[in-house]
Amino acid sequence: MTAPFPIRKECPPGACICERERLLQDIDADLRVLQLTLQEEKRLVERLENLVDLADLERMQARLHAQLGITLRIAPSLNEVRSMRGIGIVVDEQSGLCRKTRQAIPAAIRRSLEQRPEIAYAILNGNDLLRDA
Template identity: 65%
Template sequence: MTSPLPQRHPCPPGACDCGRERLADGPERRILWLTREEEKRLVERLENLRDLEDLQRLQSRLYEQLGIRVHIAPGFNEVRTMRGIVIELEAQLGLCRKTRQAIPAAIRRGLERNPQVAFRLLDAHDLLRDA
């Protein structure tokens, strides 16, 4: 007999706009597998990026396992700090408000800790080709 996968506890009423109650049974419910403990592990992993390939691998794993699409690109203006890099999560039912804030913040901290990853990201978008 297999036990069901643990699911995230619902947010208090009125505290979140995740739309958890509108999720239908099916593949979109996989976002509920991201428990608070797993979210802490994810944030820690995102803060300790090794290189650009590691970041891209984490992006693909987030989509494969939880359906979370993360887009990371240089902003429209000059990129002078890590705030100039735009990190967006696609809108998704069941994705908690706090998680939507924690993932980009963790990626930004990871880029600040390892600026070589940010430089490679900028280079991948051809911003440093003439430097």
């Protein structure tokens, strides 16, 4: 089966568990995630590293889900949040989504949160963690 758009090249054998080939063989599969080529992934990571505010982050979450079907969840951990590592950033597993991409997206968001801590504070405040501060 061929897709009507350029798709991501396959990962080296044994390096990834993205199940790209199985996804391409499934007639009813959602192939949107395969549109994320290496060049597009670099643009996405750069965009995520340069977030402006919480609204911008939420727009990116919505766009990732709408355009690629990627579900991104961001929430403070159940324990104390002492650093940016205390904010949980999870990209749900999905067929066709490369392991490296699942790691690159949260890393880019963490770098953005470190550059603009007000976004992290807004996430914490949105979850009512700073109500007494």
